[in-house]
Amino acid sequence: MDFTITAEQQELLDLVQEIVTKEIAPRALEMDKEGVVPDELWKILKQTGLTSLGVPKEYGGIGLDAMTLALIFEKIAQGCAGIATACAANMLAMLPVAFGGTPAQMQAFCDVILGGGMAAFALTEPNAGSDASAIATRAKKTEGGYILNGTKHFITNGPIADVVVVFANANPARGVRGLTAFIVPTDTDGFRVGKVEDKMGIRASATSELVLTDCFVPESARLGREGSGFKWAMRTLDASRPFVGAISVGIAEAALQAAGKYAHTRVQFGNKLIALQMVQQMLADMAMATEASRLLVWKAAASQMAGARNAGVIASMAKCFASDTAMKVSTDAVQIMGGAGYSKEAPLEKYMRDAKVMQIFEGSNQVQRGIIAGGLKFS
Numbered sequence: 001m002d003f004t005i006t007a008e009q010q011e012l013l014d015l016v017q018e019i020v021t022k023e024i025a026p027r028a029l030e031m032d033k034e035g036v037v038p039d040e041l042w043k044i045l046k047q048t049g050l051t052s053l054g055v056p057k058e059y060g061g062i063g064l065d066a067m068t069l070a071l072i073f074e075k076i077a078q079g080c081a082g083i084a085t086a087c088a089a090n091m092l093a094m095l096p097v098a099f100g101g102t103p104a105q106m107q108a109f110c111d112v113i114l115g116g117g118m119a120a121f122a123l124t125e126p127n128a129g130s131d132a133s134a135i136a137t138r139a140k141k142t143e144g145g146y147i148l149n150g151t152k153h154f155i156t157n158g159p160i161a162d163v164v165v166v167f168a169n170a171n172p173a174r175g176v177r178g179l180t181a182f183i184v185p186t187d188t189d190g191f192r193v194g195k196v197e198d199k200m201g202i203r204a205s206a207t208s209e210l211v212l213t214d215c216f217v218p219e220s221a222r223l224g225r226e227g228s229g230f231k232w233a234m235r236t237l238d239a240s241r242p243f244v245g246a247i248s249v250g251i252a253e254a255a256l257q258a259a260g261k262y263a264h265t266r267v268q269f270g271n272k273l274i275a276l277q278m279v280q281q282m283l284a285d286m287a288m289a290t291e292a293s294r295l296l297v298w299k300a301a302a303s304q305m306a307g308a309r310n311a312g313v314i315a316s317m318a319k320c321f322a323s324d325t326a327m328k329v330s331t332d333a334v335q336i337m338g339g340a341g342y343s344k345e346a347p348l349e350k351y352m353r354d355a356k357v358m359q360i361f362e363g364s365n366q367v368q369r370g371i372i373a374g375g376l377k378f379s
Contacts, residue, residue, distance in 0.1 A: 020079035028080040031204040054091030059110040066301035070246040077250025081354040082204025089156040093119035096232040100224035117162035122152040133176040139168035145218040158208035179229035190215030201353035238312035242300035245322035252329040259333035293322035313375035320368035323358035
């Protein structure tokens, strides 16, 4: 595999780096404190296309491939993982429409995002996290469409979404084979935002419950045939996990850079910290793990682009390994910086809090290890 960054990719990365340096990173600590993204920053993110990165060219987007998307999400996450998550969530919501929807449904969905709208992927419920088969939201067939009832939980972009892909069971007797996906505009009668979560990390990314009460959607809102929702959900998670890995690499890289700079300036015992062999070893281990994670994310993106049969397993490896790395590297970075790293006046403890959820969402790392083990081939 050739992982050489092209001139076009580098030009994009330079533009993203400018936005990160000037607009995102300077606001990161305040957004983390308040849990709110300023309207001015949303305007910049939307105008520069960072909220519509995944839209294919045939639907009006710039048509970035998985590798380029991974590079960009890593770069954004170095400035703020919450912003990277919010931008990535638009693409997460778009994927089941791309997989299961008609061209007309896909165009309408992309038009919302290209017009500055936000989207959400509503799979998780209070009693259905990694186990999608436990979904309790129901879709009851009625004249001209379906009536949706249920509550979704921990939904990224929930409070700010204009359109949501909702997974509901249209035939509970069939279990997971009854799951069906629907495109639901958030101004639909019976749809409301429930509890907004006060999270440990990625606080610039808004997360909430979504409540559907006798919410009517027309049959044209259904993605694919009735009962195909589980397939679209699993394909979506397989396709999006490399980008969780990419955001994790961004967190690890930011933590590594901060700890390295500190070690080169902080003096203890008459020497800079970097002169201490133990600190050198910690930084070396952090750098190796970060680079290995980056390469695994790139392999996952390349496997997805090539349509490799084991692309889903590689995606699980990338998500699992990179998020574990982000947690370890950010924790070690706080250790190197000591009290300065523990203080909220520096971004190190934020990196550590942001990293934790990367091990949890889009399938916990325990679930990823099960997927990986199940996909191993021994000859």
